[in-house]
Amino acid sequence: MNKIIKSYAPFMQAGIQTLIIYRMNFLGFVIGGLIYCFVMFYLWRAVFDSNGEGIFLGFSMTDMVIYLFLANTTSQLTYSSVSEVIGEEIKDGSISMRLLKPVNTDLSYMFSELGEVTMKLLVLFLPMITGLEIYRFCITGTVMFNAINFLLFLLSVVLAYIISFRVNLCFGFIAFYVKNLWGIGILKNSIIGFLSGSLIPLAFMPDRLRVCLEYMPFASMGYTPVMIYMGKYGANEILFRIGLQVVWALLLYGLSKLIWFGAIKKLCVQGG
Amino acid sequence: MIYAEHLRKEFRKTVKDPGLKGSFKALFKPKKEVVVAADDISFHVPEGEILGFIGPNGAGKSTVIKMLTGILTPTSGECRINGKIPQNDRKNYVKEIGAVFGQRTQLWWDLPLQETYNVLKEIYEVDDAKFKKRMDFLNEVLELEKFIKSPVRTLSLGQRMRADIAASMLHSPKVLFLDEPTIGLDVVVKDNIRQAIMKINKEEKTTVILTTHDISDIELLCDRIVMIDKGKNVYDGSLHELRENFGQTRELVFETDNSSNLTEDLFRKGLNLKGSDLVIESEKNNFKVRFNSTKIPVGEMLSYTLSLTKVKDISVKDSDIEEIIRNLYRQGESSDE
Numbered sequence: 001m002n003k004i005i006k007s008y009a010p011f012m013q014a015g016i017q018t019l020i021i022y023r024m025n026f027l028g029f030v031i032g033g034l035i036y037c038f039v040m041f042y043l044w045r046a047v048f049d050s051n052g053e054g055i056f057l058g059f060s061m062t063d064m065v066i067y068l069f070l071a072n073t074t075s076q077l078t079y080s081s082v083s084e085v086i087g088e089e090i091k092d093g094s095i096s097m098r099l100l101k102p103v104n105t106d107l108s109y110m111f112s113e114l115g116e117v118t119m120k121l122l123v124l125f126l127p128m129i130t131g132l133e134i135y136r137f138c139i140t141g142t143v144m145f146n147a148i149n150f151l152l153f154l155l156s157v158v159l160a161y162i163i164s165f166r167v168n169l170c171f172g173f174i175a176f177y178v179k180n181l182w183g184i185g186i187l188k189n190s191i192i193g194f195l196s197g198s199l200i201p202l203a204f205m206p207d208r209l210r211v212c213l214e215y216m217p218f219a220s221m222g223y224t225p226v227m228i229y230m231g232k233y234g235a236n237e238i239l240f241r242i243g244l245q246v247v248w249a250l251l252l253y254g255l256s257k258l259i260w261f262g263a264i265k266k267l268c269v270q271g272g
Numbered sequence: 273m274i275y276a277e278h279l280r281k282e283f284r285k286t287v288k289d290p291g292l293k294g295s296f297k298a299l300f301k302p303k304k305e306v307v308v309a310a311d312d313i314s315f316h317v318p319e320g321e322i323l324g325f326i327g328p329n330g331a332g333k334s335t336v337i338k339m340l341t342g343i344l345t346p347t348s349g350e351c352r353i354n355g356k357i358p359q360n361d362r363k364n365y366v367k368e369i370g371a372v373f374g375q376r377t378q379l380w381w382d383l384p385l386q387e388t389y390n391v392l393k394e395i396y397e398v399d400d401a402k403f404k405k406r407m408d409f410l411n412e413v414l415e416l417e418k419f420i421k422s423p424v425r426t427l428s429l430g431q432r433m434r435a436d437i438a439a440s441m442l443h444s445p446k447v448l449f450l451d452e453p454t455i456g457l458d459v460v461v462k463d464n465i466r467q468a469i470m471k472i473n474k475e476e477k478t479t480v481i482l483t484t485h486d487i488s489d490i491e492l493l494c495d496r497i498v499m500i501d502k503g504k505n506v507y508d509g510s511l512h513e514l515r516e517n518f519g520q521t522r523e524l525v526f527e528t529d530n531s532s533n534l535t536e537d538l539f540r541k542g543l544n545l546k547g548s549d550l551v552i553e554s555e556k557n558n559f560k561v562r563f564n565s566t567k568i569p570v571g572e573m574l575s576y577t578l579s580l581t582k583v584k585d586i587s588v589k590d591s592d593i594e595e596i597i598r599n600l601y602r603q604g605e606s607s608d609e
Contacts, residue, residue, distance in 0.1 A: 010391035018382045021423075096343045097378045101395055102367040265345045 007103060008111040015115020030124050037072050041065060057204050062139050066132055066230060067201055073128045074157060075198040075222045077120050080165040082109045083188070086172030087181030095267070106256065110165055117161065149231055152238055156225035159245040164221045166252035167192075173256070176263035197223035203232075217248040273479050274317040274340070274447065278349035281310045281335050309335040311503040312349070317496075320477040322469070324494035324511075326484065332503040333483045334373075337451050340481070341371050354446055367396065370440035374452035377436055379424040385435050386420050389442060396443035403442075410438040413468040430461040437465055441472055448472070448480045454489055466492055522570055526559045526577060527585040534559055534580060543568055543576060557584075 019026055048054070048061050059067065086109070089095040098105060136144050171188055175181045193199050195218035202210050202223050213219055224241045227233055233241060287305045288298035310332040317323045327333050338344040340351050342358030342365055351358065356365045372378075379388045393403050411417055414434040419427055427435065437453060450469070454462045470493065472478050482493060490497060490511065497514065499507040507514065528534075536552045539545065539561070549564040563573060570588065577583070 007395050007397070010394045014380050014383060014387065014391060017387065018380075021382050094376055096338065096373065097376055099343045099362065100341060100366050100369075100371050100378065102363050103395055104363065267344060 004107075008107055011108055011111035012115040012118070015112040016119060017115075019116055019119050026119065026123075030120075033072060033076055033124070037069050040068050040072070044068065059201065059203070062136065063230065066136065067226060069128060069132055070229060071198045071201075071222060071226045073125055074160070074226055075193075075196065077117065077125055078157060078161040078164045078221055080113060080161070080168040082113060082165060083168040083172035083175075083181060084185060085109060085112075086169075087175040087185065090175040090181075106169055106260070109169070113165070144231075146231065149229060152242070153225050153229040156228050156242055156245060159242065159249055160221050160225050162249045163217055163245065163252060166249065166256050167217060167221070169256045170252065170259055173259045173263045176266050192218055192221065195219070196221045197226075215244070217252065220245045220248050273319040273321075273354060274481070275352045276316065276336070276340065276349075277314050277351065279310055279313040279336060279339055279346050279351060280308070280348045281332075281339060281344060282347045283307045283309055308503055310339070310346075310500075313500060313503070313505055314349075315498045315505070315508055317479055317481065319479055320473070321496060322473055322480040322482060322494050324484065324490040324497040325481055325500075326490065326497055327500040327506070329485075331501050333500065334451055335503075336500070337371075337373075337449050337481065337483065341369060341449055342366060367443070368445055369447045369449065370443065370445035371449040372433075372436050372440045372451065372453050374433070374455040377424070377432060378439055379432070379435055381425050382423060384421050384423055385416070385427070388424065388435075388439060392439060392442050398443055402444075406442055406444070410441065410468070413471055414438050414464055430457050433457060434461065434464060437468060441468070444476060444478075446478065448478050450480065450482045450484075452483055452485070454484060454486050462486070462489070469493060521562060522565045522573075523560065523562045523589040524570070524573060524577070525587045525589070526561075526581075526583050527557055528559055528581050528583055529557065530581070534577075538580070539576075543573070 044064050045061065048056055048064065054060060056064070086095070089098065098108065101108065133143075133145050171185075172181070174184070178184070195213055195216060197213070197219060202213050202219060205213060214223070220241075224245060228238055228241070283306070284304050285307055286298060286302045288294045288303070313332070313336055315323075325333055325336070335344065339346050340353065340358065342362045345359050353365070354368055356368075358365045379385065380391065389407065392398075398406070411420075414437065416435060416438060419431050419435075424432065424435070433453065437450075440448060440450075448469075453465055453469075457465070466489065469480060469482070473480055480493075482489065484490060494511060496510050497507070498505065532554075534552070534554065536550070539550060539552060543550075545563065545567060549567050551562040553560040553562075561573065561577065574586070
């Protein structure tokens with residue numbers, strides 16, 4: 001374990017340093033995400049206003065605000081750009097330089113990305129949680145923060161990130177076959193955005209569809225932790241959901257390894 | 273040390289007819305074609321040798337190097353380096369090798385150069401004392417101090433290449449693969465890089481495989497060369513031998529007041545030479561004689577020419593390797609037809 005940290009920590013450090021060099025880019029990313037949240041907020045407020053009852057399919061407006069901001073922040077936190085990185089490295093052939101290093105390929109991708117995740121955690125996520133708790137306190141007048149739920153939420157977020165990373169890794173390996181990922185990358189992002197509930201809460205979907213979606217790995221990538229944080233799940237349900245996340249993480253880990261061993265034999269390095 | 277046995281690599285590629293129409297056709301009915309980049313390549317390199325791996329563009333040099341470094345999997349055949357098959361245990365294998373691909377970089381593009389070395393130190397588990405000694409050595413031969421604090425993306429090509437070479441040598445690899453390490457560099461930097469390669473080869477018995485288009489790289493560094501063309505072995509042997517077999521041609525250039533009276537016939541009759549053993553080109557005051565030095569010694573040719581005319585200046589050109597390789601390539605081409 002110690003050895004893993006020693007040889008992969010540099011990837012993480014380098015990731016953070018690179019991010020700091022391109023800090024305007026990162027700032028733009030954070031602000032862009034916030035603007036998107038506010039757009040969604042006004043859209044949903046219009047929905048609630050026209051409904052007139054204050055409660056919409058079991059969600060109050062306060063719930064909705066928490067859900068929107070939290071779901072977006074969580075999905076940004078668990079977002080993995082590894083498929084784009086692999087796609088780019090395949091396209092310009094620089095993947096050969098990565099293969100020359102005595103490191104585990106997927107771990108090296110993961111740790112470079114963890115640098116970015118750490119920054120998002122500090123700059124985006126913690127302020128957002130604090131803001132949301134203050135908002136809840138102002139509206140309801142009571143402190144609703146629950147430490148146990150929060151810890152379970154963090155655990156669930158970690159699992160969500162691992163699942164998201166593995167899904168994107170599998171997807172990135174497709175680049176070994178198709179050589180350029182850009183188009184299907186956009187397709188993938190919109191599918192995940194919809195199926196993971198970061199666009200519309202899965203609770204609003206028709207029952208049968210909802211049950212299906214909740215069992216798919218996409219719900220585990222964002223919806224599950226948010227629902228835990230909001231206290232929408234009971235103790236048993238939380239255990240079950242986290243168990244499901246673990247199962248998906250393991251399955252996708254196996255799948256990504258399998259694809260990797262097939263893909264590496266197909267590799268042809270483009271350009272010299 | 274390095275064994276390559278019957279290496280073969282095939283790529284499938286989609287061929288498309290020219291133009292937009294062709295592109296559409298390829299979109300709906302792609303035509304696949306198998307390209308053989310390397311075909312039955314075999315050679316071996318003993319420990320401590322510098323091998324020049326040469327061939328024209330597109331001969332398959334890089335493909336072979338990529339198979340030897342474990343990046344590509346051969347379609348058939350096998351390579352074994354230091355007793356290990358690169359494709360079987362890539363992670364452990366690459367610890368023992370260093371590689372530079374002239375057109376790519378392994379440096380962290382956005383970070384100061386020093387950071388890359390720190391990262392590599394951790395990845396290759398080099399301990400502090402060794403690392404310091406190594407950096408001093410590399411600083412000395414490759415002169416990295418001036419730009420070691422600058423971000424890699426701001427380095428010039430020559431600086432970047434020196435930095436890349438240093439990066440490949442940092443962990444004292446047993447085998448070093450250098451794919452065109454001097455491409456696009458000026459004479460001073462080339463010399464720096466050659467010095468580094470020579471030193472590391474001498475002091476640590478590092479085995480080096482070097483591909484290059486620069487003939488002086490080969491002349492200065494390589495004990496032996498393997499030449500491939502169109503994916504096949506063409507020549508395997510020492511440089512000296514190659515020169516013996518294909519490089520007897522010498523060239524003398526005279527600067528004279530008037531060279532119009534010096535005709536090829538005169539030389540042919542006077543020295544009793546035939547066919548391609550003698551070629552003469554004259555242009556204004558310059559007069560060029562190219563001849564086979566096994567038929568007539570250089571001294572004799574010199575004194576004969578001096579007896580015919582008044583000479584202002586003389587230069588002698590050794591048969592350079594470039595010429596030899598051109599001959600070899602030409603031979604390869606004509607045997608194809």
